[in-house]
Amino acid sequence: MDEPTLLRKLQARDEAAFNRLVREHQAQVFRLSLRMLGDSAEAEEITQEVFVTVFKSIDRFRGDSKLSTWLYRIAINHCRNRIKYLNRRARGATQEFDDFSDRETSASGTNSRLPRPDELAEGHELESRLRVAMARLPGDQRELLVLRDVEGLSYDDIQSITRLAAGTVKSRLHRARLALIAAIASENERE
Amino acid sequence: MTSDEAREHFSAAAEMMLDPAQQEAFEHALAHDAQLRDEYETFRRIVHGAHKLSPSTTPDVLHSVQNKLHQRSGGRYYRDRFARLPSGWTLWIVTALIVGLVLAFVVLRWLPATDM
Numbered sequence: 103m104d105e106p107t108l109l110r111k112l113q114a115r116d117e118a119a120f121n122r123l124v125r126e127h128q129a130q131v132f133r134l135s136l137r138m139l140g141d142s143a144e145a146e147e148i149t150q151e152v153f154v155t156v157f158k159s160i161d162r163f164r165g166d167s168k169l170s171t172w173l174y175r176i177a178i179n180h181c182r183n184r185i186k187y188l189n190r191r192a193r194g195a196t197q198e199f200d201d202f203s204d205r206e207t208s209a210s211g212t213n214s215r216l217p218r219p220d221e222l223a224e225g226h227e228l229e230s231r232l233r234v235a236m237a238r239l240p241g242d243q244r245e246l247l248v249l250r251d252v253e254g255l256s257y258d259d260i261q262s263i264t265r266l267a268a269g270t271v272k273s274r275l276h277r278a279r280l281a282l283i284a285a286i287a288s289e290n291e292r293e
Numbered sequence: 294m295t296s297d298e299a300r301e302h303f304s305a306a307a308e309m310m311l312d313p314a315q316q317e318a319f320e321h322a323l324a325h326d327a328q329l330r331d332e333y334e335t336f337r338r339i340v341h342g343a344h345k346l347s348p349s350t351t352p353d354v355l356h357s358v359q360n361k362l363h364q365r366s367g368g369r370y371y372r373d374r375f376a377r378l379p380s381g382w383t384l385w386i387v388t389a390l391i392v393g394l395v396l397a398f399v400v401l402r403w404l405p406a407t408d409m
Contacts, residue, residue: 124358129351146352153358228342251343276304283339
């Protein structure tokens with residue numbers, strides 16, 4: 103089924119078409135939510151809410167982007183709201199993260215002690231270091247890293263999802279990557 | 294290109310987005326600074342390593358979404374409970390119904406024969 107046909111059926115609240123949409127896109131929404139929230143139960147709940155929102159507001163989708171991009175945008179908004187809620191609930195911990203982020207991002211210029219390539223383990227160990235480091239970054243940096251480096255979306259799609267200008271996406275993404283590496287370096291120094 | 298300027302190009306270089314002149318200047322800077330080379334290699338490996346962060350399994354949320362829509366719409370959508378069953382259950386129920394029908398057919402067909 104092509105996208106315009108699927109969209110027409112979705113706007114007519116065709117349940118079979120909606121089932122198909124959920125089946126085809128639930129993995130991408132769950133992956134994004136999991137990387138943003140770092141908790142699979144939260145991610146599953148957000149994934150469900152994303153599709154409920156899609157069902158309710160499909161009439162507002164104008165078709166000026168791909169359906170999958172629109173889904174990502176809804177998922178990102180749900181994740182942002184959830185992160186805000188979780189941060190309010192544990193403001194002390196959030197402040198600690200914010201301080202960390204400011205310190206690490208500014209330290210990640212020329213003189214920060216980055217891990218040498220041989221200090222970076224391959225495979226599962228690198229993966230687990232990345233998970234921990236990414237969870238320590240503030241939401242806006244994590245968002246860009248997930249969209250570009252984990253999900254592999256194009257810069258055009260990221261602009262459409264975040265509504266940021268191309269230059270802003272690139273410069274913020276570069277800073278987010280430096281912050282990620284600095285977070286890994288910081289973990290290395292602790293060990 | 295100085296080493297500091299080269300660091301600003303790490304992202305573009307890792308994504309092969311430098312133009313030929315910038316790429317040449319970047320490689321020249323790497324060739325003359327071993328620490329910069331290590332930093333870039335670390336940067337590149339971490340950026341590319343992030344692709345591996347996808348979870349191996351993802352839950353099937355269709356059933357939960359259908360139930361939420363059914364409840365929140367006051368029963369307007371997804372009225373048919375059978376259609377809202379998860380796919381695994383649907384298969385089991387259909388199989389059980391078919392087996393039951395076959396058994397009923399066999400029993401009904403053989404019972405009169407044994408009476409005679």
